[in-house]
Amino acid sequence: MPPSTTFDEPPEFDIGDRVVTTDSVGPPWHRIPRGSRGIVVARTADRLIAVRFYTGRVEHLHPSLLQFDEEGGEGG
Numbered sequence: 001m002p003p004s005t006t007f008d009e010p011p012e013f014d015i016g017d018r019v020v021t022t023d024s025v026g027p028p029w030h031r032i033p034r035g036s037r038g039i040v041v042a043r044t045a046d047r048l049i050a051v052r053f054y055t056g057r058v059e060h061l062h063p064s065l066l067q068f069d070e071e072g073g074e075g076g
Contacts, residue, residue: 013040013049018069
């Protein structure tokens with residue numbers, strides 16, 4: 001069994017997963033608030049998750065800043 005990494009530990013996000021932020025993200029002058037919903041559009045080579053938020057913005061986030069969106073609704 002190969003050694004696991006932090007990235008491989010649950011939750012592991014795949015393209016198309018609906019997610020919600022667990023903290024505010026983005027630059028201070030244009031923050032996305034905690035609880036914003038989006039959809040995973042890519043997993044980058046440097047182990048970040050690219051999320052398109054329902055506002056249209058795309059951010060590359062560390063998986064620890066996300067959780068699965070249990071409600072699946074839009075907005076945020």
